[in-house]
Amino acid sequence: MWRTIRTVIGLILIGVGLIGLLVPVIPGIPLLIAGVALVGSNHPLIRPAIARLRTWRRKWRRSR
Numbered sequence: 001m002w003r004t005i006r007t008v009i010g011l012i013l014i015g016v017g018l019i020g021l022l023v024p025v026i027p028g029i030p031l032l033i034a035g036v037a038l039v040g041s042n043h044p045l046i047r048p049a050i051a052r053l054r055t056w057r058r059k060w061r062r063s064r
Contacts, residue, residue: 006038006039006040007038007039007043009035009038010034010035010036010037010038010039010040010043011035011039011045012035013031013032013034013035013038014031014032014035014036014039015035016031016035017029017030017031017032017033017034017035018032020032
């Protein structure tokens with residue numbers, strides 16, 4: 001039960017965070033971080049995004 005509630009709240013925070021990236025009144029980045037922290041890195045929606053971020057970070061480090 002708690003896991004489902006955390007997932008729902010996390011996905012809501014991620015959605016509001018994405019809106020916050022476009023609207024300057026809402027702080028987007030902190031809401032995205034909180035949402036991902038609640039959902040967890042093993043969620044099927046978050047796992048590909050984390051993999052892309054790791055790939056991007058490796059490419060960025062090599063280019064420096």
